[in-house]
Amino acid sequence: MKRKNLLVFLTAACLFGCQQQDNLQDPSKEAIDFSTSIDNQSITDLLTRNSAALSLPVKNSFSTGDVISMSVSNQDYLPFALGVDSQTWDEIDTDVESVTFYAHYPELTDEAATRALGKRYRSIKGGKEHLFGIAQAIRGTKNVALKFKRMTVPVILLDEDGRPYNGKASIKLRLRNRGIQDLFNGKVELDKSAEAEDINIKKVSDGELTNLIPQETIKAGEVIGEVSIEGEKQEIVANQDVEVSAGNAIVMRFARNRVIFDGHTPLRR
Structure with a gap:
């Protein structure tokens, strides 16, 4: 009797061990290793042009625990905490070989998370930064690299020496500040029905930069703020003329009673 029980136990243990080994050897059951990067070239170029070696309160990289909204092969966007949550190929409901991942940062609201033609666009307000990432991978690939780009326009305030401006002046730009975002590709376009409004431009010391909505070229002679x-x-x-386009940061620098816009485009006061 004891021998029979022992035999059954050993058989079950062997089957369990074999099943575990099969799972480990099956790539579809292994967690995908996600990496992320953010295109910061425009900010780097502007700071180089303005001789400003400083740390800016913009999203330069992602940290463990940052939450994005991610869609796989045109499915709905779901919250995903980087470095915390995991996903396997076995959990992805698609049979295609080449799989596309889409991601928004910050995390989308529940109303915007449904990836459907009828809910493709949403209205967004300027002020916050918005990033959109994409990656393509062959099904079963261990590593997936999400590459993010800026969808809005950060504004950086510097003094005439290229350091963060911390003076008494307050700056407002009078521009349209509402956009329409395509949730399929992240692109933000100006809502042409929006009226111009005063936008307070934050200082670096505020811990957050003001982000503008991409919009039409500002024409020479326009009053654009105070x-x-x-x-x-x-x-x-x-x-x-001044362009305000997605991903291209803007520097406003005080220099001898003038405001220098974008490092090379002077504005007069």
Whole structure:
């Protein structure tokens, strides 16, 4: 009797061990190793041009625990905590060999997470940074690299020496500040029905940069904002055309009673 029980136990243990080994050898049951990168070239170029060696409060890289919304092969977006959550190929409901991953940061709201033609677009307000990432991989691949790009336009305030501006002046740009985002590809376009409004431009010391909605070229001669210093207000007028496009950061620098826009485009006050 004891021998029979022992034999049954050994058989069950062997089967369990074999099943575990099969699972380990099956790539579809292994967790995918996700890596992330963010395209920071435009910010690097601007800081180089302005001789500003500083740390900026923008998303330069992702940390463990950061939550993105990720879609696989056109399925709905689901929250995914980087370095915490895991996903296997076995859990992905698709039979195609070449699989595309899409990701939004920050995490999408529940209303925007459904990936369907009827819910492809959403309205967003300027101010916050928005990133969109994409990756393509062959089914069963161990490593998947999500490459993110900026969908909005960060504004960086510097002084005439290329350091973060911490003076008394407050800066407002008067631009349209609402956009329409395509949730399929992350692209943000100006909502042309939006009215121009005052946008407070944050300083680096605030711990967060103001992000603009990409929009039409600002034409030379346009009044695009004001500088307020100790109760005195002066207009900011563009003296040449200026582009405000996704992923291209803008530097506004105070220099000898002038505001230099984008490192090379002067504005007069």
